[in-house]
Amino acid sequence: MDDPVGPATVYGATKEAGERAVRAALADHYIVRTAWVYGAVGGNFVKTIAGLRHRRDTLNVVADQHGTPTWAAELAGGLVELVRTGAPYGTYHLTGAGEATWYDFARAVFEEVGADPARIHPCDSAAFPRPAPRPAYSVLSGRSWTAAGLRPPCEWRESLRSAFRVSRSSFDTPI
DSSP: OOSOOOOOSHHHHHHHHHHHHHHHHOSSOEEEEOOSEEOSSSOOHHHHHHHHTTTOSOEEEEOSOEEOOEEHHHHHHHHHHHHHHTOOSEEEEOOOBSOEEHHHHHHHHHHHTTOOGGGEEEEOGGGSOOSSOOOSBOOOOOHHHHHTTOOOOOBHHHHHHHHHHHHHHHHSSOO
16 A cells, blocks of 8 residues: 555564565565454454353453454455456455444444443553554555455445354354
């Protein structure tokens, strides 16, 4: 994408270094950036929140960080589409459409598992100190994706509903 990159953490700097290495090594390449990925396999935010409903009466969840939840199955499908369509080489962003806070996302997960979303309480990032700072706004623009004629991603909330329809037992299992 055209926005300047300015990683604030070692993790971000290594991602940027990886992108630079790909660009230097290959004239023809795809780089796809994504964020807040969840799926039926492995640990992730959706599975954690769904499981915590069994272990806690209430949850405090960060409400001052914005991003875009991305279902791994849709990300994988988008990557296949990118290669199959022969879209121009370059850098793309592929995430669910729209934006949410972690708090919004957690409430949506509770709705999907039939738990009362009022049990989720908002808090700020200071309540969960991390070794590395998390960005307050990590929403990625999908302009380059749609400009290349690729199928626009689904709205993140719709994708979450689909994920639960397809893999409810994986998400609905207590951790």
